[in-house]
Amino acid sequence: MPSERSAWLRSLARLAVLLVVAGAIGLAIGRPWPMLALASLGALAWQQWKLRNLLLQLLARRRADLPGGSGVWDEIDRLLHRSQADMRAQKRRLLDMLRAYRAAAAALPDAVLVLDRNSQRILWFNDAATRLLGLRYPRDIDASLGDRLQPLPVAHWLSSGRNAEPLSDMPSPVDPDIRLNLRLIPYSDELWLLVARDVSKLMRLEHMRRDFVANVSHELRTPLTVVHGYLDMLDPVEQPEWAPILHEMRRQSQRMTQLVEDLLTLSRLEAQDALADESVPMAPLLATLGREAQALSQNRHVITVEDDAQVDLWGSQRELHSAFSNLVSNAVRYTPEGGSIDIRFARDAGGGAVLSVQDSGYGIPAAHLPRITERFYRVSTSRSRESGGTGLGLAIAKHVLSLHQARLEIASEVGRGSRFSCHFGPERVYLRSPRDLAIT
Ligand SMILES: Nc1ncnc2c1ncn2[C@@H]1O[C@H](COP(=O)(O)OP(=O)(O)O)[C@@H](O)[C@H]1O
Numbered sequence: 001m002p003s004e005r006s007a008w009l010r011s012l013a014r015l016a017v018l019l020v021v022a023g024a025i026g027l028a029i030g031r032p033w034p035m036l037a038l039a040s041l042g043a044l045a046w047q048q049w050k051l052r053n054l055l056l057q058l059l060a061r062r063r064a065d066l067p068g069g070s071g072v073w074d075e076i077d078r079l080l081h082r083s084q085a086d087m088r089a090q091k092r093r094l095l096d097m098l099r100a101y102r103a104a105a106a107a108l109p110d111a112v113l114v115l116d117r118n119s120q121r122i123l124w125f126n127d128a129a130t131r132l133l134g135l136r137y138p139r140d141i142d143a144s145l146g147d148r149l150q151p152l153p154v155a156h157w158l159s160s161g162r163n164a165e166p167l168s169d170m171p172s173p174v175d176p177d178i179r180l181n182l183r184l185i186p187y188s189d190e191l192w193l194l195v196a197r198d199v200s201k202l203m204r205l206e207h208m209r210r211d212f213v214a215n216v217s218h219e220l221r222t223p224l225t226v227v228h229g230y231l232d233m234l235d236p237v238e239q240p241e242w243a244p245i246l247h248e249m250r251r252q253s254q255r256m257t258q259l260v261e262d263l264l265t266l267s268r269l270e271a272q273d274a275l276a277d278e279s280v281p282m283a284p285l286l287a288t289l290g291r292e293a294q295a296l297s298q299n300r301h302v303i304t305v306e307d308d309a310q311v312d313l314w315g316s317q318r319e320l321h322s323a324f325s326n327l328v329s330n331a332v333r334y335t336p337e338g339g340s341i342d343i344r345f346a347r348d349a350g351g352g353a354v355l356s357v358q359d360s361g362y363g364i365p366a367a368h369l370p371r372i373t374e375r376f377y378r379v380s381t382s383r384s385r386e387s388g389g390t391g392l393g394l395a396i397a398k399h400v401l402s403l404h405q406a407r408l409e410i411a412s413e414v415g416r417g418s419r420f421s422c423h424f425g426p427e428r429v430y431l432r433s434p435r436d437l438a439i440t
């Protein structure tokens with residue numbers, strides 16, 4: 001700033017000196033006013049000349065050297081030159097950054113597409129989008145995404161916008177063997193990012209794991225049945241010292257059989273996307289659950305069954321029974337003698353229904369709750385083994401419920417007990433016919 005001000009002061013001083021000198025000469029020759037007017041005109045012409053030069057130089061733009069001179073116009077010229085140079089440098093930096101980001105997005109192994117949110121047209125895509133989705137440049141720029149990815153159900157998916165759940169395990173339009181996961185990321189009001197990831201390897205591994213578990217379980221079934229059969233035939237009367245050993249062998253072989261059965265159930269559930277819907281009369285099912293609880297408890301607990309719903313469920317009778325029965329057997333097995341178990345079926349506020357199994361047992365520490373439905377996850381391995389558990393019961397229950405679009409809610413307090421509630425939506429519920437009501 002000081003240099004600009006001094007340039008302006010210098011210019012003013014020069015003008016003043018010029019006028020004083022012109023005035024003095026005018027006085028000397030006896031014509032001060034014409035002389036002053038001449039000097040003023042000269043100064044004005046000089047300023048006009050400098051202004052013209054400045055304009056020409058600005059038009060010529062790219063000049064390597066900083067302009068010289070010490071007048072106010074030179075100073076303005078220098079300032080403009082400097083800000084132009086700054087702007088050019090900034091533009092270069094921004095362009096470099098933009099190029100770097102584009103190069104990074106283009107090099108990503110996942111297909112990345114920028115979409116216009118309103119028209120759902122493709123604005124940009126990277127190289128992987130060509131490989132995974134078959135998009136071609138420049139043909140597909142500005143094309144409608146729904147048209148381009150025709151076999152995939154993207155049009156409907158895009159209409160859910162911000163709430164669109166990722167689409168998993170989709171076949172690629174280029175090659176059905178390539179399996180894709182599609183995610184929609186709305187990153188601004190006008191633009192969406194669509195990311196497609198190649199999960200073929202992951203899916204193959206997942207299939208291999210599923211097949212492996214199913215095959216091993218299946219192969220173990222026959223030898224186990226044989227061992228089990230022979231163990232049943234052995235009678236410890238002749239050698240009573242064998243009695244406890246035989247008892248333990250039977251118990252363990254039963255546990256192994258249960259483990260194999262549970263693994264097979266899980267494999268079967270995993271292989272299914274949906275279950276056949278049939279009507280599931282709840283009154284007989286609740287009665288069966290009550291009987292199973294009694295049999296397992298051997299009168300060690302107080303067991304109550306309440307049926308307040310007056311509705312039945314749509315779903316798979318066999319799988320629902322297995323899910324509920326896992327919850328009931330847990331309640332019995334993780335509740336000490338003298339405790340109570342309450343099985344209750346009721347309507348919920350949203351028009352659906354809830355089956356809950358409440359016990360007054362050991363309870364589950366809050367830290368374990370988020371992982372409790374994972375396979376083989378137990379709070380206490382020894383207690384689970386002792387009670388004949390396989391660690392798969394809750395995983396099975398959760399799987400069955402998710403195939404019914406239902407959810408499992410767990411509330412538990414250590415030392416006071418737990419409540420496992422299965423929440424079914426209104427679409428899974430229908431009113432019992434009067435005949436069924438009369439029976440119950
Ligand atoms: N009603 C319950 N009360 C206390 N703990 C429970 C209850 N139900 C399940 N659990 C805990 O959750 C774990 C997992 O249950 P589950 O999947 O049925 O396997 P398990 O075969 O061990 O019963 C159990 O080992 C136990 O620690």
Ligand SMILES: [Mg+2]
Pocket residue numbers: 326329330389390391392393394
């Ligand atoms: Mg269990």
